Amino acid sequence: MEIVAFCCQWCSYAGADLAGTSRLKYPADIRIIKIPCSSRINPTFILKALSKGVDGVMVAGCHPGDCHYATGNYFTRRRLTILKRLLEFSGINPERLQLYWISAAEGGKFAESVRDMVSRLERLQDKPFPRNPGISL
Amino acid sequence: MRKIGVFVCWCGLNISRTVDIKKVVEEASSHPQVVCSTDYKYLCSEPGQKLIKEMVQEKGLDGYVVAACSPSMHETTFRELASRCDINPYLCEMANIREQCSWVHEDREEATEKAIKLVNMTVEKVLYNEPLYPDSFPLTKRVMVVGAGVAGMQASLDIADAGYEVLLVEKRPFIGGHMTQLSETFPTLDCAQCILTPKTAEVARHPRIKMMPYSEVEEVKGYVGNFEAVIRRKATFVDWDKCTGCAICIEKCPKKIYSEFECGLKEGKSIDMAFPQAVPFKVFIDKESCIFLNRGKCGVCAKLCPEEAIDFQQQDQLVKEKVGAIIVATGYDLIDKSELAEYGYGKYKDVVDGMQYERINSSSGPFLGVIRRPSDGKIPKEIVFIQCAGSRDKEKGKPYCSKICCMYTAKQARLYKHKVPDGQAYIFYMDIRAGGKGYEEFIYRSVEEAGILYLRGQVSRVFEEEGKLVVWGMDTLSGKKIEINADMVVLASAMVPANGVKELANKLKISTDEHGFIQEAHPKLKPVESMTRGVYLAGCGHAPKDIAESVAQGSATASKVLTLFSRDSVMAEPTVSIVRKDECSGCLSCEIVCPFGAIEKEDYRGKIIAKVNSALCQGCGSCAVICRSGAIDLRGYTNQQLIAELEAALWK
Amino acid sequence: MKNQSYVELTNILKQKIDRLLSEKIVDYMIVYEKGSLWFKTRPKMIRKQTDMEKVIWNRYCQFNLSTFLKSLSGKDENIGIIAKKCDLGSIVELIKNNQIKKENLYILQVACDGVINWQKLENLLGTKVAKAIEVEEDSPNLVIKMPERNIEVLKNDCLPDKCLICDFQPSPYANDFLTIVDEKIEDIKEIKSQPLPNLEPLDNMSYEERLGYWLKHFSRCMRCYACRNVCPVCYCSTCMFDGQEGLWISKESKTSDNYVYHLTRAFHVATLCVECGECQRVCPVNIPLMKLNSKLAKEISDTFGYQAGLLIDDLSPFKTYCQEDPDEFK
């Protein structure tokens, strides 16, 4: 399985670090990309990842109200809510995109979220975006 | 593009135990742009850094990737090293193969594969990193300290003594904070007022400290070195230039009210001075209760005041102040009554919290230092202290230790024993935490003291029966149920952040932790800095602590501010947004979403487009995403960099 | 509307434009002109009164002329534009997004009871359409007069979807509403009982079927970007897909990249798209782009109660937030 995770550097990336320092184990399917704030996630990043056939995209940010930049994650929440609907409509199971709120103190939640993501994806019946849907013509 | 080096760290066994370092090194070297790939036991060590430096010179690297621990550990280390190697520090990136790989995965193969990916991703990112250079801005060498507790005062004094002007904003009408309410203080048991008064006096007369009691911060704009604060000076309805503090008015004021200072143990008046040694030595009118202000009648004080200082027309004033740095020293409050209902707190008068007990114990307090219980003024013969009342309690949302309760409970019990030698004190505790110079000894003395009984366990209920307070508890050591019939119960209530701190934090654009305490920039390395540059934190607003620590932190922030003021300009982080002018359509969506107001308008070839004020920009990247055309991009996390990283993550 | 009504309206329009130009109220006017075949029109900018005879208003004016406003930001010219009700939404969005100033615009809204999508008409009639001499309206039908005989088709079958739900009312943002009292708009409205094309067929599909459906469509896309270029609210001076070429998607039109393009496009116009249907109209390979647009518009309206193009003072829901927003995340 292959999951790309975008983690904001203040909360969830630090949460992931805490999971590390606490030696909590979680599946190795996840690749973390550090971003300053969850609001840095361009929906096209997600679309691009999905279109390359990843099983899932995980986005993690500070809890609503706790954004290091005060409001960033509120925008993200709105965008991703709608993006999920669009994915669903276009034939990608919206479960493939998950957003978690993880604070810097929640190493446990980070590990738990990865496990949650993996087990959700394992349960899915449908396949991710085909690796090679070909070219037009 | 560039020649990249990859350095893989073993971190002793920390990484090498689970990750096949050799394989990672090999895989990295197969990247056409990686011209040097090697490993070392501890890259952060002196020889490790030397190795990197040598490689940079030998191979003429343009940038490098250190695959090691989390960037929050050592990014600074390796970026500084880059500078020393004549590489722009922003051309160094870390691949986190410890916290996010070797420590969390067990399967060697999986972990190795992941580490390879993480290195690939980071290499690809570095290929698109641009050298970045910090910007510099002018600096106003003036500081605003919010909160005039002992921490805030200490910071103010240090900075003022160093020659800079200080603006000390305090929401209460007097300075000194909670310490003014304490009786004697651990670990030396000297009287709080005695050690505090010289400080408050010094603050009051310091030529470079501008005290602003009874004031609150309304709004803060700007950025490090250039803040502009709007401060609300609340109306006291007394002209303080005239008031001499003679207190005639207080005596005659007919309206009795709850006294916050005395924690309700003694009544206050609508016109009052919190306590006789208050600094400033002035009275003020409580707007909510004053009869005249509410009903237009009374005005006794105005009639009696020999100085004609009463001014019912007074209005709140908004003053604007420019400062270069801000210290937040807003202190604490105690947990609300309603949360301690199981102890009968709020229900029974003789269940008091630690602060009330301090007042009872205080020689200037309601009972002039004689220990009496509030309900009937009797001297309690059996007294129960309950530690961790609210603290370390997940259900109450206060899983943290309030840190000072063990100490002050011991102090309070001992003081009780000094004053009521025939009394019996019981202390319920979970465990004793007495880290601090002389603290353990202090506790030890109280444990040894005859008549103080330490009971390990929790209290499940307190209720009144026949004029006694029945305390049900459990001794976890013996496993026995305990029942004590006490005259008085003292709760070592949890410390919580001062009321209103969250709003203040929002204004300052700093964050608070899950409990509302102000978040430091780094728990170990930047304990007195906030997330926003130029804003520092001291005292209990940051976390529970005792006086000594609060003072130390106050001085620490002062040293930070003085460091900042030692230069004539501030350097800003270069990871800010930037607009590609030709691509900007001028829709100004970015202006709307930027939480820091960092987007300005600019006229470019006859068209209004967006421009980033790099001093205000904090680099969140919201703008870069709302901008459909990608005309605005975040340096250090550009679309190009993130996509490169993303694509590498998906390489087969 | 009867042919005669169109002629009269065109005359009113010409008079109005004549005045606007002669009194220098506008520097130029964006109008419709006759196209190369009888059922086509084309956009035209006229600066001189002598060009006036080119102005036309008929049932084939399906373009959304506001597309031509989007590249004007920064130019200090006063522009007049002919707008149908549906075009006004996109003008509002352009104003909202600082692409054009309301003061610089003179909007002539013309009465409209639906424009004919010639592709639909052509599909109905086959290539015979070319030989038609005249088209008359005999509500609810269109009568196509051919050399030998007449063909009747249901007008609604030739209308783009947007006309089926249009209320034809004057917009508060138009400077003028040009109309002649001929047929009552109410009557026309009644005919439009046809339900909107819904998204249900897709709703009943499994994820795989749905993805298959879209990939089949997207695989045809040749990335001419006409759907983007024609869109009035795709106003970016440089589209992100052009800016750093090859960054977001390959220049090659791989189906997977087409997917990224299309969903991004839809997402980018979400909160701005006024469902004018231009993108789908111009797509040479018939990709049902409106399904994506309408779906997003619906979701946004359901979730945030926002509709694009309606009010000049409304803020796009993506540019603001509310602490109490629905939070389906953990």
Added chain:
Amino acid sequence: MNNPGYLQNLYLPRLASIEKITRETGDIKTFRLAFLEGDFSHLPGQFVELSVFGRGEAPISISSYFPGENSLELSIKKMGKVTSYVHSMCEGNKVGLRGPYGNTFPVERIKGQNLLFIGGGIGLAPLRSLIHYSLLKRGDFGKITIIYGARTPTDLVFKEEIFNIWPSLKNTEVHITVDVATNSWQGKVGVVPKILKELNPSPENTVAFTCGPPIMIKYTLEALKDLNFPEEDTITTLEMKMKCGIGKCGRCNIGDRYICLDGPVFTLKELKTLPQEY
């Protein structure tokens, strides 16, 4: 009908390795490349398509003339994707080359004539191949005059040749100028067309070759006209965006000419017949 491989694949680059890199200015480097196998021959004025695998191709003029060797020099200014990447490469690295492409300077026609070279900035690169050529066949030509300018002294390319080698040769004059002098600059100051006018070369039996930034070319051509150089003896090279280099991809055309096939060398006379779209 099924005839695989009977045609040569013109899109396949041949591999060459970087033998030597000389830094000319802050953003220009000269690369000496040698083909790994096979011969190479070209004439002055031609260019190659330089491949950096994974980054793309860029047309670059051959700035040398080393007959009989299978090597060549390219002087490359760091501009975009490919050129930046090349700049980070080291000796020993491999690149791909296609070509030589394009027409050549009219080396036969100009035999026996005086040569006037007028270059600006990196524009000296294509001229240099002809300079090399004419110096090799010194007997074939009359006087050689080289006027070369750059913005500042540090922007001058081929410093060794322009300062030391060429001026020391018989019947060869080199005039160097900069737009903006530095303190240590001893030579001429002023833009190239101005220096050209001051030198006032005679058009008699002389062919002028010019190459440089568009604005320099514009004024140089005017100056040459004032000096009565006939249009057919005023020769320049053009630059257009290019992909295939072999007249297929369709983007380097100006009117009915393809720069990659019919150019990049044009006489002023030919230029006059083309639409002004370059």
Added chain:
Amino acid sequence: MNSNNPERTYFLIKKSKVQSLLNNLYNEYKLFVPVEEEEVVDFRRYEVDGNFTLEFTNTLLPPKGLFLPQQETLFTFNYERDISIEEKIEVSRRIIVGIRPCDSKSLTILDEVFKDVNEDVYYLQKRNNTLLIGLGCTNPQIYCFCSSLEIDPGKDISVDIFLTDLEDSYLVSVNTERGQLLIKDFPEYFEKAGEDEITRALEIQSPAREGFSVGFDKKDTEVFMDVEKIFEHPVWEELAETCLGCGICTYLCSTCHCFDITDELTKNEGRRFRCWDSCQFFSFTNMASGHNPRPDRKERIRQRFMHKLSYFVSRYGCIACVGCGRCLKYCPVDIDITRVIGTITNE
């Protein structure tokens, strides 16, 4: 690219037999047939018993894409140890069924470009390996104007085999040796055509030569050879005002052939591919220095028409337009080459 065979022969094939023939051809050839999907007809790979239609006027995309695909990998490379390159050339034998006279003409125009001076192996290899079965037009669509370019919708000798629709069967005119060989391989499908069928076909074809709604007189295009005059014509300004720069006209054009070459790399493996490009795009001529000789729509739209009607003519001797009408039909703003010619010549 046909070996010429002056002696044309005629056969008949029943419409009902066509599918079976295709199924047989499938074994030896890659077949491309017109297929209708979502109201659009395009050439697609034929699979046994697959769909196809010969009742259409014009495919949406011109068949140029079968020779110059919208995207085509030229070669792959690998950085593993040393750089190694592997070329990718399509060599399979192919047949295109149902190509229209205008489109087959466009291939001969493209041949000029791809054979000229330097031979383009990718294009020519496919061209040489492909047998064309043409299909005459009996009912041109309203946008067609092939006759303006002297193309006969009812007759096409540049294809190997040409079909004329005779209601229940097709008249099969065989133009080349390759065509002959194919017929010989499948004798069971073809019967000799009689004189009357041949005349009937002629009759059917003749009305097709009229019935055009748009067009121009080919002589009119000669003014475009006066580049100096036409270059600054005000019509370009006017067209630029409404042109969206979308490039539909060039992508759908049978003769437009501009392409881009790009590399793609993942770590140490990559490929170089070419893909269609359009002179209508800003980036087409934008150079690294930021200089763009055709910065605005005006220059770009002028380039399109001038290239077709003037530059191409002086270089290759023919107009780069076959009157298929695609640009006209699909241009979102109704920019119409016949009108442009008209506007310029009518002054």
